[in-house]
Amino acid sequence: MQYLNILIQGSLLGGIYALFAIGLSLSFGIMRLVNIAHGDFIVLSGYVAMVVIQATGVDPFTSLVVVVPVMFGLGYALQRGMLNQTLSGGLLPPLLVTFGISIIIQNGLLQGFGAYDHRLQEGPIETASLHLPGGIDVGVYPLLVFAVAVLCIASLQFLFYGTRLGRAFRAVSDDPYTAELMGLDNRKLYALALGIAMVFTAIAGVLFGIRTIFDPAAGPIRLILAFEAVIIGGLGSMWGTLIGGMVLGIAQSVGAALDPTWQILAGHLAFLTLLILRPEGLFPRTRD
Amino acid sequence: MTLLQTHNLSAFYGDFQALFGVDVTIEQGETVAVIGANGAGKTTFLRTVAGALAAAPEAVLFDGKPIGNMTPHEIVRLGIAMVPEGRRLFPSLSVEENLLLGSHSERRGPWSLQRVYELFPRLRELRRLPAPSLSGGQQQMAAVGRALMSNPRLLLCDELSLGLAPVVIRDIYACLGAITAEGTTVVLVEQDINRALDASSRFYCLQEGHLALTAPTKDFDRAALTAAYFGL
Numbered sequence: 028m029q030y031l032n033i034l035i036q037g038s039l040l041g042g043i044y045a046l047f048a049i050g051l052s053l054s055f056g057i058m059r060l061v062n063i064a065h066g067d068f069i070v071l072s073g074y075v076a077m078v079v080i081q082a083t084g085v086d087p088f089t090s091l092v093v094v095v096p097v098m099f100g101l102g103y104a105l106q107r108g109m110l111n112q113t114l115s116g117g118l119l120p121p122l123l124v125t126f127g128i129s130i131i132i133q134n135g136l137l138q139g140f141g142a143y144d145h146r147l148q149e150g151p152i153e154t155a156s157l158h159l160p161g162g163i164d165v166g167v168y169p170l171l172v173f174a175v176a177v178l179c180i181a182s183l184q185f186l187f188y189g190t191r192l193g194r195a196f197r198a199v200s201d202d203p204y205t206a207e208l209m210g211l212d213n214r215k216l217y218a219l220a221l222g223i224a225m226v227f228t229a230i231a232g233v234l235f236g237i238r239t240i241f242d243p244a245a246g247p248i249r250l251i252l253a254f255e256a257v258i259i260g261g262l263g264s265m266w267g268t269l270i271g272g273m274v275l276g277i278a279q280s281v282g283a284a285l286d287p288t289w290q291i292l293a294g295h296l297a298f299l300t301l302l303i304l305r306p307e308g309l310f311p312r313t314r315d
Numbered sequence: 316m317t318l319l320q321t322h323n324l325s326a327f328y329g330d331f332q333a334l335f336g337v338d339v340t341i342e343q344g345e346t347v348a349v350i351g352a353n354g355a356g357k358t359t360f361l362r363t364v365a366g367a368l369a370a371a372p373e374a375v376l377f378d379g380k381p382i383g384n385m386t387p388h389e390i391v392r393l394g395i396a397m398v399p400e401g402r403r404l405f406p407s408l409s410v411e412e413n414l415l416l417g418s419h420s421e422r423r424g425p426w427s428l429q430r431v432y433e434l435f436p437r438l439r440e441l442r443r444l445p446a447p448s449l450s451g452g453q454q455q456m457a458a459v460g461r462a463l464m465s466n467p468r469l470l471l472c473d474e475l476s477l478g479l480a481p482v483v484i485r486d487i488y489a490c491l492g493a494i495t496a497e498g499t500t501v502v503l504v505e506q507d508i509n510r511a512l513d514a515s516s517r518f519y520c521l522q523e524g525h526l527a528l529t530a531p532t533k534d535f536d537r538a539a540l541t542a543a544y545f546g547l
Contacts, residue, residue, distance in 0.1 A: 191415075191419070194408065194412050194415065194416060195416070195419060197405065197407050197408055197412075198405045198408060198416050200407070201405040201406055201407050201408070202403060202405060202406075204367070205399055205403040205405070206405070206416075207367070207386070207387040207388055208365055208367060208387050208391070208397050208399060209391065209396075209416055209417055209419065209420075209461065209462075209465070210387075210388050210391030210392060210417075210419050210420030210465055211388055211416075211419055212386075212388045213388075312407075
């Protein structure tokens with residue numbers, strides 16, 4: 028029964044990692060953009076939510092009404108105004124530019140808000156739990172986060188395979204040169220893609236800010252977790268990303284059960300093991 | 316009425332010049348062949364007209380309007396569609412999705428999914444399959460259909476016959492009549508000279524980026540074409 032408990036808690040923990048990874052997976056899948064600043068955008072979303080909450084007094088969930096459009100606009104403008112210019116020169120220029128953005132965000136937040144820890148307060152739901160038969164307690168909040176992750180991935184899946192925009196996204200991902208010849212405006216599509224990626228980043232940032240403290244330097248560790256979830260799941264596969272997040276979460280739970288100091292390390296070790304055994308990930312889709 | 320005109324058109328890949336002052340005039344409703352040896356600049360010519368390679372604005376006039384510096388998607392919207400060399404269907408899209416993608420430019424006209432399926436009935440049966448699972452000839456049909464879905468006034472076909480069996484090539488060329496019957500102007504770039512000349516009323520022969528010869532296909536000097544083609 029203890030094993031089942033570890034499995035359940037780990038899977039639920041994986042929900043937040045999958046949420047971290049969606050934006051990264053999306054921008055890599057569509058425009059081969061490796062966004063080094065992704066973790067910092069997650070943290071930035073937390074700060075934007077904090078400002079909205081302080082200014083209006085709403086709760087973190089409600090603050091998403093503002094945070095999501097703000098981050099969408101930021102992503103759209105960033106891609107349109109800056110990152111589109113870096114895409115023709117191979118993989119390195121966008122890597123360097125987003126690395127620079129990462130430094131700017133971290134130092135900007137430090138300058139604006141100081142090095143203190145912050146947390147978003149959502150109230151009783153944070154500590155509520157469900158008692159399952161067999162003595163297993165499941166936190167309502169981790170369950171909610173997991174459900175949101177599944178919902179986000181399902182809606183993205185619908186966007187990609189059920190809409191005209193999604194068809195255009197898949198076409199530019201396959202072959203940007205031919206897509207343009209068929210009348211697609213790649214630059215606009217890329218801007219929309221980073222905007223949409225930022226919507227999920229905003230959701231991840233706020234949900235995570237309720238769960239754990241964050242500070243200006245918290246981005247890079249989020250980025251690594253997101254990378255690991257994407258790579259384990261297989262590049263370009265959204266459901267794979269969810270599984271990747273769950274693998275990480277379960278590995279961390281197992282590690283923590285053995286020894287609490289092992290939690291983070293166990294996740295990384297699981298990632299490295301899978302990278303050796305199955306470098307293409309569990310469910311690869313993207314081809315190059 | 317003149318639909319496409321290039322005037323002193325030059326094109327470059329970095330420092331390498333691929334076209335040298337090419338003047339081409341194509342009338343509305345014509346089918347024109349552009350022929351030439353490997354590396355003569357045929358594909359470069361199409362890519363420049365389609366906007367994939369930049370040129371001076373006034374070097375390419377479409378319907379009298381300078382388009383030399385426009386982006387490919389703007390040019391598709393004006394009514395120029397390309398069937399690229401090697402077909403280049405989108406591998407992760409189904410056959411029908413590939414066709415539908417051609418309609419993203421939202422141009423109205425005679426061509427719809429329905430009409431494309433009437434032209435190529437095989438595609439209707441294969442519509443749910445991923446594009447890479449089709450044979451070469453079926454892929455070429457899908458690539459032509461995808462271009463038609465943008466309801467072009469000018470259809471640029473790059474090496475329709477490339478890598479296909481003669482009987483398949485014949486089937487595809489047989490469909491050109493239905494396309495031109497809608498008033499669509501067609502430019503055929505081919506290495507298969509006889510095939511291209513049979514299907515067109517005039518030809519341009521390029522040689523090392525220069526225009527070497529132009530003549531009606533019904534009445535021209537074979538020896539002059541041989542000289543223009545091989546640069547003898």
